[in-house]
Amino acid sequence: MGTVNTVLGAVSTEELGLVAIHEHIGYGMPGSELDTKWWKTPEQAYEETVPKLRAFHEFGGGTFVDATGICNGRDIDYYRSLSAKTGVHIVASTGFVGGDTALPFFEQASVEYLEAQFVHEITVGIGTSGGRAGIIKVGVSRGGRMTELDKRIYRAAARASLQTGVGILTHLAIDAENAIAIFEEEGLDLDRVLFGHVDDGVNFDKTRDTWIADQGGRIGFDTFGYETELPDPPFWARPRKDRLDHFLRFIGAGYLDKVLASADANCSPLGWPGVKGHTVNYIFEQLIPDLRAAGVDEATITKIFVENPASFLAIQN
Numbered sequence: 609m610g611t612v613n614t615v616l617g618a619v620s621t622e623e624l625g626l627v628a629i630h631e632h633i634g635y636g637m638p639g640s641e642l643d644t645k646w647w648k649t650p651e652q653a654y655e656e657t658v659p660k661l662r663a664f665h666e667f668g669g670g671t672f673v674d675a676t677g678i679c680n681g682r683d684i685d686y687y688r689s690l691s692a693k694t695g696v697h698i699v700a701s702t703g704f705v706g707g708d709t710a711l712p713f714f715e716q717a718s719v720e721y722l723e724a725q726f727v728h729e730i731t732v733g734i735g736t737s738g739g740r741a742g743i744i745k746v747g748v749s750r751g752g753r754m755t756e757l758d759k760r761i762y763r764a765a766a767r768a769s770l771q772t773g774v775g776i777l778t779h780l781a782i783d784a785e786n787a788i789a790i791f792e793e794e795g796l797d798l799d800r801v802l803f804g805h806v807d808d809g810v811n812f813d814k815t816r817d818t819w820i821a822d823q824g825g826r827i828g829f830d831t832f833g834y835e836t837e838l839p840d841p842p843f844w845a846r847p848r849k850d851r852l853d854h855f856l857r858f859i860g861a862g863y864l865d866k867v868l869a870s871a872d873a874n875c876s877p878l879g880w881p882g883v884k885g886h887t888v889n890y891i892f893e894q895l896i897p898d899l900r901a902a903g904v905d906e907a908t909i910t911k912i913f914v915e916n917p918a919s920f921l922a923i924q925n
């Protein structure tokens with residue numbers, strides 16, 4: 609198989625185990641963690657996060673992919689200590705989403721500048737931590753259409769992916785025609801791209817999931833658990849059964865090789881209260897039981913959570 613960059617070093621894909629492919633240790637808008645209202649001591653952050661990762665490990669979880677970009681509270685030293693404490697492999701991201709989730713510092717950066725930054729974080733390390741990024745996060749910023757900055761980030765990500773062999777994970781799969789055009793211009797195999805959030809309550813009906821898969825892209829049903837059944841559902845929630853039926857329909861149409869699933873939960877959110885009652889462990893507590901109840905066999909579950917993530921995360925040489 610191959611290897612994957614985790615925050616504590618390269619790991620063989622065979623050691624990844626069950627993978628949560630799009631999650632967050634703690635995501636926030638740029639600067640929100642500096643607000644007195646939302647201030648968190650390191651002790652609070654550990655207290656909120658460690659039990660969730662320990663439970664993930666006890667349920668049989670192996671690898672937690674942190675899809676938090678450069679501008680949104682990513683903290684590699686903290687991730688390294690969390691991984692050491694809990695035994696969970698953590699994969700960190702380079703890259704970021706544009707618009708109001710980006711820091712002004714990076715907004716004017718050229719494609720070449722961003723590419724060099726992403727490549728450095730993948731091949732040398734993030735800052736002086738020694739921890740390397742294992743994935744590149746990009747996304748479509750608010751508005752539903754890719755902006756000029758979004759396109760610059762996508763192009764830099766494509767070049768960094770080609771140089772380093774790590775995959776790209778997108779926030780949203782709307783306006784995929786523009787994304788795919790950039791990846792094709794750069795000569796990137798779409799198999800290296802996971803088009804995320806095809807299942808969220810706001811965007812699912814604007815997302816051409818089967819078309820993207822037909823072009824070769826991988827598809828992320830990665831907002832499982834944000835459902836209208838929650839006591840205080842977020843605006844992107846969706847009825848549980850709708851999402852599950854959508855997922856089963858997609859697999860049933862012959863796209864099992866292309867699919868990945870996750871919960872996009874925050875262990876300890878930054879600058880917002882988070883969504884009560886939703887954690888990464890939704891995968892074990894609800895999703896896998898729901899799949900079994902729907903007649904999905906164990907080989908298919910292994911394919912979704914073990915084999916497909918390993919093939920996507922493996923560094924291509």
Ligand SMILES: [Zn+2]
Pocket residue numbers: 630631632675872
């Ligand atoms: Zn996310």
